[in-house]
Amino acid sequence: MLCCEDELDVQIHNACGSDMMSDVLAFVKDQTALLTGLVNPQVVRTAMMMDMRCIVFVRGKTPTPEIVNLAKDNHIVVLASPLRMYEACGRLYANHLAEKES
């Protein structure tokens, strides 16, 4: 947990995992979390454009303070996980954070 602990009551209904930002930008759904192994400020900006509330950096990637601050300023929860993308997405899915048709 790297920032915005106070926003943890935000409900996330589905998630999207990709290292390519335009793939993420192709599918708008509400209350989505972004899982990515990409670490740069454009990840946060992509989440902002999509009105996403949570970013999970996978594969043990640690975002720089600059990235975390940008997320914090925009009330986006930042998490980091040692899991690989496949497993991180799989665990969320298995815990019923299924992608819902909108």
Added chain:
Amino acid sequence: MSDELKFHFDVHGDNFTSAGEASVEVKKKLRQLGFPPDVIRRVSIAMYEGEINMVIHARGGEADVLVYPDRIVIVLEDHGPGIANIDLAMQEGYSTAPDSVRSLGFGAGMGLPNMKRYTEEMNIESTVGVGTKITMVVKVQ
């Protein structure tokens, strides 16, 4: 006096980190003006894709946003290499981005299709060696 609001931005081609800041600014302005969230999201995603394209493919450019009560017009103009085959560039998955750009998270070939997807009208004028001008319209329903 016309009833439109105009915003102008210089998009710097030498700074990948700041790319997208104009889109963030527009998103904030549209929120203050009270546009519906769905309209704001479509404008910001389309403009963000275009802004990133100007930075990674065209060494930067200029963005103008015209806000009317019933529509938002986004004009992106650059003096980059131009697009030789627009039909090809519009195809999902087509990209000329080098590995250096792909490692930054761009180059899936989805940007132009996304811009088309989220706007009601999109027009590309491009001349190789001269530059590219993209005009997009998002209607407020």
